[in-house]
Amino acid sequence: METLREYWPFLVPLIIAQLTLAITAFVHVIRHPSYRFGNKVFWIPVVLFISIIGPVVYFVFGRGDAE
Amino acid sequence: MNHFAVFFKKELKESVKTYKLLLLGIVFLILGIMNPLVAKLTPDLLASFLPEGMSITIPEPSSLDSWAQFFKNIQQMGLIVVLLVFSGVLTNELSRGTLVLLLTKGLPRQTVILAKYAAMLVLWTMSVAISHVVTWVYTVYLFPDNLSQNLFFATFCLWFFGALLLAVLLLGGTLVSSSYGSLLVTGGLVVLLNLLNLFSALKEYNPLALATKNMDVVSGAVAVSELYPQIGITVALILATLGLTVLLFRRKLV
Incomplete structure (x- = not known):
């Protein structure tokens, strides 16, 4: 608990x-259901549970071309 | 020049629409917060992994450790994310055919290359600046010592190295017409620079020093002026790469 109190100036912005x-990635996955590869069931856990790398990989490689 | 301004604006708008700006902004913000935090927590983490009753002396972390994390993370994670995000910079529009329309309407080809490079530089500068400022603020807060010097110059060197890689990425896009291909060309350059570093005669002029000597600059082991030759070479390489890219792109069938 002590450590948590000491580090909140780091943890709060980090978590936000x-x-x-x-x-953002999750909303995009839901609203644009056409992907270069994979499907909704694959991308939702990727963007939600793999921190940083998951959303980056989705936007760079997985996002479909449709606007 | 008017063509340039219009196309440059379009590039910037597109980077907002394709989430490039958001991705880079947040990733570099996270990196910026992580650097001082990791430096601060490393001794505690090490101590907690040690078996009961054993003790080693771990030096107190200082601002130098925080900046060491900064340069390590920007160079590995940061540069890789930037290159990935921009990997389709030319090839996406070529393969979708959206660029052909503009070119047939009289948009000069060098404008395409230069505006794209300028837009990439803007985003790269923003990313490095975010990370630098955030790391600086937290480092001053956690480690109020005066051990780190020439921080701006050290970051500028790394920024310059990134600028070279982005120019090569654009060249790769013109050469091989696929986003994986342009990444491969850029990776090839990094491997080549690493190999060149084995020859001590070339070391003094190798642009790679701009991405590896940063901590020596911050700690004061390497004087700022020692990196001037590499900066000169890098400027020349960037200009040459852009020139070659424009030449190749003019001849390219789209």
Whole structure:
């Protein structure tokens, strides 16, 4: 608990940044159901549970071309 | 020039629409927060892994450790993410055919290359700046010592190295017409620079030093002026790469 209190100036922005990334990717996966490969069932856990790398890989390789 | 401004603006708008800006911004923000945190926590982590009753002396972390993390992370994670994000920079539009329309309407080909490079540089500068500022703020907060010097110059060197890689990525895109191909060309350059580093005669002029000597600059082991030759070479290489890319792209059938 002591450590947590000491490090909140780091943890709060860190968690907010990671959540923003994960949620943006999640919303995109749901709203654009055409992917270069994979399907919804594959991409949802990837973007939600693999922090940083998951959303990056989705936007770079998985995102379909349709706007 | 008007063509350039219009196409440059279109590139920037597109990087917002394709989430490039958001991705880079957040990834580099996270890296920026992580650097000082990892430096601070490493001794505690090491100590907690040691078996009961054993003790080693771990030096107190300083601002130098925090910046060592910064340069390590930007160079590995940061540069890789940037190159991945930009890997389809030319090839996506060529394969979709959207660029052909603009070219047949009279958009000069060198404008395409230069505007794309400028847009990539803007995003890369933003990313490095975010990470640098965040790391700096937290480092000052956690380690209020005055051990680190020339921070701006050290980061500038790494930024320059990234600028070279981005120019080569663009060249790769013109050469091989696939995003994996342009990544491969850029990776090839990094391997080549590493090999060249084996020859001590070339070391003094190898641009790779801009990405490896950063900590020596920060700790004061290497003077700022010692890196001037490499910066000169890198400027020349970037200009040559851009020139070659424009030449090749003019002749390319799209």
